[in-house]
Amino acid sequence: xxKTLIIIPxxxxxxxxxxxxxxxxxxxPQYDYVIVNDGSRDDTARICRAHGFNLVDQPVNLGLxxxxxxxxxYALRHGYDAVVQLDGDGQHRPEFIADMExxxxxxxxxxxxxxxxxxxxxxxxxMLGSNLIQGFIRLTTGAKITDPTSGMRMFGARMIRTLxxxxxxxxxxxxxxxxxxxxxxVCEVPVVMDERTAGQSYLTLGRSVKYMATICVSIIFxxxxxxxxxxxxxxxxxxx
Amino acid sequence: xxxxxxxxxxxxxxxxLMLWLVLSNIxxxxxxxxxxLFWFFFAAVFVLLALFPEIAFWASxxxxxxxxxxxxxxxxxxxxxxxxxxxxxxxxxxxAKIEDIAQRMALDANERESKQ
Numbered sequence: 001x002x003k004t005l006i007i008i009p010x011x012x013x014x015x016x017x018x019x020x021x022x023x024x025x026x027x028x029p030q031y032d033y034v035i036v037n038d039g040s041r042d043d044t045a046r047i048c049r050a051h052g053f054n055l056v057d058q059p060v061n062l063g064l065x066x067x068x069x070x071x072x073x074y075a076l077r078h079g080y081d082a083v084v085q086l087d088g089d090g091q092h093r094p095e096f097i098a099d100m101e102x103x104x105x106x107x108x109x110x111x112x113x114x115x116x117x118x119x120x121x122x123x124x125x126x127m128l129g130s131n132l133i134q135g136f137i138r139l140t141t142g143a144k145i146t147d148p149t150s151g152m153r154m155f156g157a158r159m160i161r162t163l164x165x166x167x168x169x170x171x172x173x174x175x176x177x178x179x180x181x182x183x184x185x186v187c188e189v190p191v192v193m194d195e196r197t198a199g200q201s202y203l204t205l206g207r208s209v210k211y212m213a214t215i216c217v218s219i220i221f222x223x224x225x226x227x228x229x230x231x232x233x234x235x236x237x238x239x240x
Numbered sequence: 241x242x243x244x245x246x247x248x249x250x251x252x253x254x255x256x257l258m259l260w261l262v263l264s265n266i267x268x269x270x271x272x273x274x275x276x277l278f279w280f281f282f283a284a285v286f287v288l289l290a291l292f293p294e295i296a297f298w299a300s301x302x303x304x305x306x307x308x309x310x311x312x313x314x315x316x317x318x319x320x321x322x323x324x325x326x327x328x329x330x331x332x333x334x335x336a337k338i339e340d341i342a343q344r345m346a347l348d349a350n351e352r353e354s355k356q
Contacts, residue, residue, distance in 0.1 A: 059340060059341050059344040059345075060337045060340055060341055166269060167269045167270075167272060168266065168269065168272060168273050174273070210274075210277070213277060214273060214274045214277050217273075217277060217280055218273045221280070222263070222266060222273055222276070225263040225266065225267055226266060226267055227267055
């Protein structure tokens with residue numbers, strides 16, 4: 001049976017991390033997890049140590065993509081077959097991981113936990129951005145991804161090396177689009193997400209604009225010029 | 241001096257060169273896509289000015305600059321100075337981060353060694 005690692009990127013999540021992690025340990029002991037503290041300025045790391053949680057403590061802030069890649073490198077070193085990202089604020093519910101694993105076992109490389117499979121998106125600015133990215137991915141890859149910005153994604157064994165070690169493979173929609181073009185099989189499973197109950201979101205308004213511009217330019221323009229990823233390539237043993 | 245045909249071709253050539261440089265470096269995994277965004281927009285402005293020199297004429301009249309070419313120069317210099325400043329800020333932040341990482345690693349190693 002394939003072993004799944006849950007990556008929990010945490011930036012200033014002192015108010016949430018205990019609740020999120022203890023629920024995971026209590027109700028979902030079948031999964032391994034690793035908390036990646038992304039150079040938090042609050043007590044996140046100290047609290048994790050005090051509770052004996054499995055913690056990778058980055059000395060500096062690398063941003064969500066950097067923290068995710070730290071988790072991916074952990075997965076690579078420990079030889080996991082599947083990795084799923086659960087946000088440290090608890091908005092992603094672990095009960096949907098089993099559905100994602102089922103899809104992975106059916107041969108998919110990436111499984112996205114989607115809030116909008118068969119459901120309408122609310123009319124907010126954020127969802128306008130989501131629709132735009134969905135449209136661009138449809139246009140360039142033909143794939144229908146209803147929730148491209150969902151942070152709850154599961155990656156199979158073939159994806160881990162690329163996501164851990166290569167530049168320009170952050171956990172973002174353009175990476176998904178690009179991996180589809182490189183031959184990765186992607187699907188979605190319906191999930192429910194909770195609103196964050198405490199703490200600050202990564203994405204501020206100023207960052208959102210740059211985020212949207214980068215993702216859109218990357219999907220509709222840059223990807224035509226990138227080298228396709230070799231999904232069969234083995235990881236450099238220096239990392240194992 | 242007005243925007244001559246040769247000058248417009250020069251702008252276009254510069255944009256093409258810029259795009260080629262940026263894309264080939266992304267291809268060789270040496271440039272982050274998020275960092276390339278500026279260059280795409282910069283190249284787009286070059287193309288825009290080359291194809292529609294009326295923009296430079298209109299803006300130079302508005303600002304009271306005698307020649308549209310001078311406005312193009314001014315624009316390029318201003319954008320580059322702004323960019324340079326942001327790069328300086330980023331460099332400072334990175335230096336601070338690297339220093340912090342190295343110091344923490346060294347202090348952690350010292351703690352491990354003194355425990356043994």
